[in-house]
Amino acid sequence: MDELLQEFISETQETLEALAGEVVAWEADPADRDRLDAIFRFFHTVKGSCGFLNLPRFERLSHAAEDVLSEIRSGNRVADPVTVSAVLSVMDRIGELAEAVAMGAALPNENDDYLIGALAERVAAAEEPACASACPEVEADQPAARAPHGHAPPRTIRLPLSLIDQLMNGVSDMVLARNELSRKLRERSADPELDSAFERLSTCVADMRDVISKTRMQRVDRLFAAIPRMVRDLGRDLGKRIDLSLEGGDVEMDREMVEMVVDPLTHIVRNSIDHGIESPEARRAVGKPEAGQLRLVARQSGNQIVISVSDDGAGINTARLVEKAVESGRITPQAAAQMGEQDKLDLIFQAGVSTAEQVTAISGRGVGMDVVRANVERIGGLISLDNHPGRGLTITLRVPLTLTIIPGLIVRAGGQHFAIPRAAVVEILHDNNETMAVHQVGGAQIATIRGVRHSMVDLEQVLELEKPVQVGPRAIMVVRSSSGVPFALGVSAVENHEELVIRPASPLVMASGVFAGMTLPDNGKPMLLLDAGGLANAARLPNIIDDQAARRQEARADAQTSVEMVAALRFEEITGERRLLKLSLIERVEDLRADMFGQSGGQAFVRLDGRLLPVANGLHRFDTEAVTALHVRDGERELCYPVACVLDIVQMPVVPDMVAMSGLLSGVAVIDGEHLEVINPFALFAALPEQALVEQAPGRCLLADAQDGWMREILAPLLRQAGYEVTIGLPDDGSLGAGDVILCGTAAAAGQAADLTGCPVVQLRASPRAAGPADGSIYRYDQNALMSAIAGARAAAGTRGGRA
Amino acid sequence: MSQLYLFATLADTRIAVETEEVEAVVRLAEISPVPGMGVQVAGLSALRSRVLTIIDAAALIRGAPTPADRRGLAIIANISGHSYGIMVDGVSDICTVQNGRLPLRGQIDRNWAPYARGIVEYADGPCLLVSLSAFIEGGATVPVAA
Numbered sequence: 001m002d003e004l005l006q007e008f009i010s011e012t013q014e015t016l017e018a019l020a021g022e023v024v025a026w027e028a029d030p031a032d033r034d035r036l037d038a039i040f041r042f043f044h045t046v047k048g049s050c051g052f053l054n055l056p057r058f059e060r061l062s063h064a065a066e067d068v069l070s071e072i073r074s075g076n077r078v079a080d081p082v083t084v085s086a087v088l089s090v091m092d093r094i095g096e097l098a099e100a101v102a103m104g105a106a107l108p109n110e111n112d113d114y115l116i117g118a119l120a121e122r123v124a125a126a127e128e129p130a131c132a133s134a135c136p137e138v139e140a141d142q143p144a145a146r147a148p149h150g151h152a153p154p155r156t157i158r159l160p161l162s163l164i165d166q167l168m169n170g171v172s173d174m175v176l177a178r179n180e181l182s183r184k185l186r187e188r189s190a191d192p193e194l195d196s197a198f199e200r201l202s203t204c205v206a207d208m209r210d211v212i213s214k215t216r217m218q219r220v221d222r223l224f225a226a227i228p229r230m231v232r233d234l235g236r237d238l239g240k241r242i243d244l245s246l247e248g249g250d251v252e253m254d255r256e257m258v259e260m261v262v263d264p265l266t267h268i269v270r271n272s273i274d275h276g277i278e279s280p281e282a283r284r285a286v287g288k289p290e291a292g293q294l295r296l297v298a299r300q301s302g303n304q305i306v307i308s309v310s311d312d313g314a315g316i317n318t319a320r321l322v323e324k325a326v327e328s329g330r331i332t333p334q335a336a337a338q339m340g341e342q343d344k345l346d347l348i349f350q351a352g353v354s355t356a357e358q359v360t361a362i363s364g365r366g367v368g369m370d371v372v373r374a375n376v377e378r379i380g381g382l383i384s385l386d387n388h389p390g391r392g393l394t395i396t397l398r399v400p401l402t403l404t405i406i407p408g409l410i411v412r413a414g415g416q417h418f419a420i421p422r423a424a425v426v427e428i429l430h431d432n433n434e435t436m437a438v439h440q441v442g443g444a445q446i447a448t449i450r451g452v453r454h455s456m457v458d459l460e461q462v463l464e465l466e467k468p469v470q471v472g473p474r475a476i477m478v479v480r481s482s483s484g485v486p487f488a489l490g491v492s493a494v495e496n497h498e499e500l501v502i503r504p505a506s507p508l509v510m511a512s513g514v515f516a517g518m519t520l521p522d523n524g525k526p527m528l529l530l531d532a533g534g535l536a537n538a539a540r541l542p543n544i545i546d547d548q549a550a551r552r553q554e555a556r557a558d559a560q561t562s563v564e565m566v567a568a569l570r571f572e573e574i575t576g577e578r579r580l581l582k583l584s585l586i587e588r589v590e591d592l593r594a595d596m597f598g599q600s601g602g603q604a605f606v607r608l609d610g611r612l613l614p615v616a617n618g619l620h621r622f623d624t625e626a627v628t629a630l631h632v633r634d635g636e637r638e639l640c641y642p643v644a645c646v647l648d649i650v651q652m653p654v655v656p657d658m659v660a661m662s663g664l665l666s667g668v669a670v671i672d673g674e675h676l677e678v679i680n681p682f683a684l685f686a687a688l689p690e691q692a693l694v695e696q697a698p699g700r701c702l703l704a705d706a707q708d709g710w711m712r713e714i715l716a717p718l719l720r721q722a723g724y725e726v727t728i729g730l731p732d733d734g735s736l737g738a739g740d741v742i743l744c745g746t747a748a749a750a751g752q753a754a755d756l757t758g759c760p761v762v763q764l765r766a767s768p769r770a771a772g773p774a775d776g777s778i779y780r781y782d783q784n785a786l787m788s789a790i791a792g793a794r795a796a797a798g799t800r801g802g803r804a
Numbered sequence: 805m806s807q808l809y810l811f812a813t814l815a816d817t818r819i820a821v822e823t824e825e826v827e828a829v830v831r832l833a834e835i836s837p838v839p840g841m842g843v844q845v846a847g848l849s850a851l852r853s854r855v856l857t858i859i860d861a862a863a864l865i866r867g868a869p870t871p872a873d874r875r876g877l878a879i880i881a882n883i884s885g886h887s888y889g890i891m892v893d894g895v896s897d898i899c900t901v902q903n904g905r906l907p908l909r910g911q912i913d914r915n916w917a918p919y920a921r922g923i924v925e926y927a928d929g930p931c932l933l934v935s936l937s938a939f940i941e942g943g944a945t946v947p948v949a950a
Contacts, residue, residue: 169853169854172853173852173853175853176852176853177852414839416836416837416839462840463839463840464839464840465839503855504886505855505857505886506857506886506887506888506940507884507886508841508845508857508859508940509838509841509845509848509857512838512840512841514840515838518848518855520850520853520855524833524850525834525836525850526836526848526849526850526855527836528838528848538840
């Protein structure tokens with residue numbers, strides 16, 4: 001009896017898991033008869049089984065659900081969202097009951113009547129559209145579910161896990177025995193007959209091992225099974241519309257791995273729905289389709305499974321992330337200012353940082369991505385983000401195919417061998433390598449590798465082993481711990497690269513925190529697997545973000561002693577020279593129209609977004625229509641630097657190889673064998689006029705006497721050529737701007753105009769000679785005097801206007 | 805009321821272990837040391853394809869690790885899903901004892917106290933009944949040797 005009950009429970013639980021997705025898919029397409037039948041069958045089976053197992057509550061629930069479904073089947077009722085929700089909650093309750101029975105606990109005594117009542121309830125069709133729109137549409141590729149009728153599913157049996165583990169162990173024993181036999185055989189004289197028999201045995205053992213490994217594999221479908229339901233429920237709770245698509249459910253991965261990935265994946269999906277995908281209103285406002293896209297894709301790549309979750313939501317607001325991190329005191333504003341986009345994005349993995357404006361029940365409490373990353377890295381996986389602010393976010397998980405076999409490096413330290421996951425090792429060098437140096441500072445070891453400083457520890461030191469005297473160089477590995485800060489780890493030697501079968505070590509051994517497991521290589525000597533993050537913690541290496549930024553700053557400060565490199569832009573001047581400018585100063589590179597450049601008072605400028613920017617090298621006339629220009633910024637002031645073309649980004653020493661301060665140049669740097677002049681940003685900004693350019697309204701010249709032929713035919717074109725706007729006659733409404741200058745032919749008219757309008761007036765005379773010392777008029781063919789008088793009048797008016 | 809016991813010597817003391825706790829007794833092969841452990845963890849050893857964590861139980865009693873040349877036999881036990889080998893000086897017998905476990909008498913040595921469960925009468929006198937899992941769980945709290 002007990003056995004029957006046990007079987008009923010596990011079968012029910014399994015079917016429930018598989019069905020959750022089906023119900024949601026059925027809701028999206030109520031006409032799908034196959035799915036409806038599958039759900040109906042489930043309730044029918046439960047009802048039938050619990051009849052003779054004497055489980056009355058199961059029976060009542062399944063009976064009620066079956067009734068409703070058969071009504072839908074007969075077409076008397078439609079599968080509206082309310083009905084589906086009710087069916088789902090009955091399924092949930094059956095799941096709870098099954099669990100309770102399995103645990104032998106008392107059945108949760110909740111009111112089943114309520115659920116059954118909800119099933120019977122019929123809702124007016126009027127309120128449906130709103131609800132219906134919140135339902136996700138599922139396009140899962142579930143070939144199993146879509147299998148044609150009459151095609152029998154493959155026969156399966158149920159086996160206890162422990163039996164499979166025993167089988168696994170047995171096969172491992174066989175492999176070891178074979179290896180030993182092989183060694184023994186090699187020591188003896190060659191006997192072809194024996195060899196071929198052994199070869200056959202060997203192949204059998206290998207095949208057997210492969211097959212047994214397959215028993216551990218499971219389709220990713222199982223990982224995806226709970227997703228559609230979750231997406232549906234969350235979407236409804238949050239009032240968001242989500243189109244979910246699942247791909248690659250038939251990829252297989254290790255059963256244990258599936259279990260390890262479920263939690264991180266669930267978390268990521270919840271995050272995407274809660275923070276990523278916007279509400280339908282917000283999406284409409286930014287011109288996106290109302291329904292957000294959520295795509296889960298699994299595929300196998302080598303010995304890794306790649307699972308990516310992409311949405312077309314808002315992406316991560318890195319600025320907000322930095323703000324939060326600074327607010328919480330996690331990083332200093334200085335450090336934040338030095339962070340690159342990727343570093344900023346990585347802040348999401350810091351504990352307690354979230355971009356959510358408010359804490360919701362679903363996510364945003366700031367416990368999340370750090371835990372997700374820790375969990376993924378614990379199983380030897382990697383997590384990466386591809387952020388497109390405003391357009392979406394893709395999170396990619398890469399996890400090894402199985403938990404138990406990982407590529408590892410065998411290292412020797414203190415006379416013992418240890419393994420370290422290869423994924424944790426960034427690079428390996430010998431300590432006599434020219435590109436690196438190890439320094440001792442106040443007991444701390446610092447390894448400087450190509451100008452980058454790493455904390456360094458010797459493995460012997462962390463593990464409190466004796467460091468044997470060694471002939472020849474030691475190996476230094478740059479190891480990335482789970483906190484992401486790489487450090488250098490010194491070992492006697494890196495000996496080998498092997499696929500390692502990892503098994504958990506006993507709690508006593510794990511308690512030390514520096515080991516992640518153990519492995520038994522072919523030589524039969526157990527070996528411990530090192531945990532990179534644990535080593536960093538045990539050695540108490542600084543691994544906070546602040547320190548990272550501070551170290552960079554420090555490295556810049558003492559660039560005198562080491563050749564510190566900075567990124568620089570290599571470009572070609574309009575005059576043909578090739579020069580370098582520090583990249584961090586360049587805000588952007590843009591193509592500007594040549595007519596946006598101009599000159600005023602000896603200073604070249606460019607009109608950009610309604611502002612005037614000074615032009616660095618004084619150029620303002622170009623042969624081409626478009627000019628490539630660097631937009632340079634010193635924090636407050638900006639300037640524009642027109643160049644012939646931008647070549648590439650290179651690494652240049654902070655101090656040029658040859659210092660030669662002259663003009664805009666600070667010296668010469670040799671990059672890839674080419675001598676390049678380095679622009680001195682200090683001189684660049686120092687050469688700018690003190691005041692930022694203030695753009696004046698385009699000047700207008702008013703010719704007072706509209707009847708005067710000379711003014712109209714000769715003066716007007718001249719003024720237009722000089723860039724002024726010309727109006728003939730005073731405007732009737734007297735609307736005059738600040739930049740307006742009135743030109744008139746007689747002193748009387750000039751006085752009148754000045755009184756009338758208050759605008760500066762320039763008086764012209766026909767005679768080359770002035771009428772007297774008090775005569776302020778200008779000879780009308782003296783072009784220079786005329787132009788400077790107009791400019792002077794405008795300037796005077798400008799200052800007056802400014803003071804007023 | 806008869807219970808099967810394994811009789812052994814550990815740290816010059818005659819001990820008895822309930823056979824339910826015992827999986828096998830093996831002669832120890834090579835032990836790979838585990839750095840950074842307390843004295844009671846002698847290291848890892850392979851038993852066919854299994855890896856055992858070897859517990860130097862005598863070190864828990866005496867406070868000093870057993871020298872390598874005196875490492876001989878180990879009792880294999882599966883404790884909460886992991887395989888351990890508890891080193892003993894020697895194994896003498898497995899037999900049933902009529903009276904089973906008897907309460908402790910007298911003042912037990914402080915070092916033995918965490919592991920002792922009672923007394924078992926053997927042919928030539930009483931033996932200390934110990935629990936193997938206590939060596940693992942109790943041992944976890946022993947500070948790391950300097």
